[in-house]
Amino acid sequence: MSPKWRDSNRFTLLPEASRFLPAMLGAIHHAQHYVLVELYLMESGKLADQVSEALIKAVKRGVPVCLLLDGFGSMGLASEDRHRLMQAGVQLRFFNPLGFHSLARNLSRDHRKIVVVDGEVAFTGGFGAVDEFLDAWYEIAVQVEGPVVADWEALFRRLWRSRLARPDKAQTRIQALPDQRTSPSYADGARGRVVSARGYRYQAIRYSLHQRIGQARQRLWLCTPYFVPTFRLRRRLMRAAKRGIDVRLLLPGAQHDHPGVRYAGQRFYHAMLKSGVRIYEFKPSFIHAKFVLADEWVSIGSCNFDHWNLHWNLEANQEVDDPRLAQQVCELFERHFAASDEVDAAKWAARPLRQRAKEWLYGLLDALVMRLK
Incomplete structure (x- = not known):
């Protein structure tokens, strides 16, 4: 079934951690009914302490708090930090902890980023509770208000109740989820929908992107930190460029948390350059954001649009049809293009043998890993 579009929503673009972290922590601080948080990455450090403190303070005010972490992405969260959360009354669960079961099951991760407060406001993007988001990685988020918040909350509740979301063994006080509240509507609001993916079994995010590429009339701009696209996505992007669409990719430059992935994508x-796709490599820092602009359609969320994410992970993106938000995202892209090096097709064709060897080696490793599918 196709994800449902909902009207009467408000969407606020929050570029950079200096904007989205205060907004999210502020919403948690003002929570009155419940806080639901789902993250892939949470590691002990300054940011994890800030998030934990906000959640613990909410519990002390009598607000139910549920925290769902990926079993692999949270391995860096120290046992004392987990214990502190549970002792304070935070309901803590882990998605699919690593175990002695099938390799495919261990590879399946919850990569979604969801924060819902009181059923009234939600946040999503590519963020996590690790210190890199404070000063080393560039990320964006979107704040959501309106009927579509209920869809974000439904994603959380469904996974929280699943057999793959397990309480920590030290969790002694197991509480039921609070009743879901009705999200408000805004007469001047915009249209949006939540699109999710559950590995190879359900790829609405991929299908939606492919459809928008085919429908684009003016521009298709895509930012992703891990550019290892499927053959079908590459073919669609190149075909769009050949028919005159302004196709641009905003990708990480030399600052990258996984340089091998960069070489594999290069x-x-x-x-792509030969077909007319323009490629920009971001210089200021590692760009970890994942967002797309196709004419006046915007997609922001957790999905990197690489074949690994699309095959194994739980993902979720906020899609919006709104000229106002599209203009803001357009301006954001343009600022980042100006802070990037555009890859010159002629110079790239003459790149040195050392660079070609890295592409071949990491491309071979990528192909071998994908045989695990």
Whole structure:
């Protein structure tokens, strides 16, 4: 079933941690009914302490708090930090902890980022509770208000109740989820929908992106930190460029948390540049954001649009049809293009043998890993 579009929503673009972290922590601080948080990455450190403190303070005010973490992405959260959360009354669960079961099951991760407060406001993006988001990685988020918040909350509740979301063994006080509240509507609001993915079994995010690429009339701009696209996505992007669409990719430059992934993706540059796709590599820092602009359609969320994410992970994006938000995202892209190096097709074709060798080596490793599918 196709995800449902909902009207009467408000969407606020929150570029950079200096904007989205205060907004999220502020919403938690003012919570009156419940706080639901779902994250892939949470590691002990300054930001994890800030998040934990906000959640614990909410519990002390009598607000139910549920925290759902990925079993692999939270391995860096120290046992004393987990214990502190549970002792304070935070309901803590872990999605699919690593175990002695199938490799495929261990590879399946919850990569979604969801914060819902009181059923009235939600946040999503590519963020996590790790210190890199404070000063090393560039990220964006979107604040959501309106009927579509209920869909974000439904995603959380469904996974929280699933057999793969397990309480920590030290969790002694197991409480039921609070009743879901009705989200408000805004007469001047915009249209949006939540699109999710559950590995290879359900890829609405991929289908939606492919559809928008085919429908684009003016521009298709995509930012992703891990550019290792499927063959079908590459082909669609190149076809769009050949029919005159302004297709641009905003990708990380030399500052990257996984340089090998960058080299694996660079093996596709030549063909894409040749077809007319423009490629920009971001210079100021590692850009971890995932967002897309196709004419006046925007998608922001957790999905990197690489074949690994699309095959194994739980993902979720906020899609919006709104000229106002599209203009803001357009301006954001343009600022980042100006802070990037555009890859020159002629210079790339003449790149040194050392660079080509890295592309070949990491491309081979990527192909071998994907055989696990």
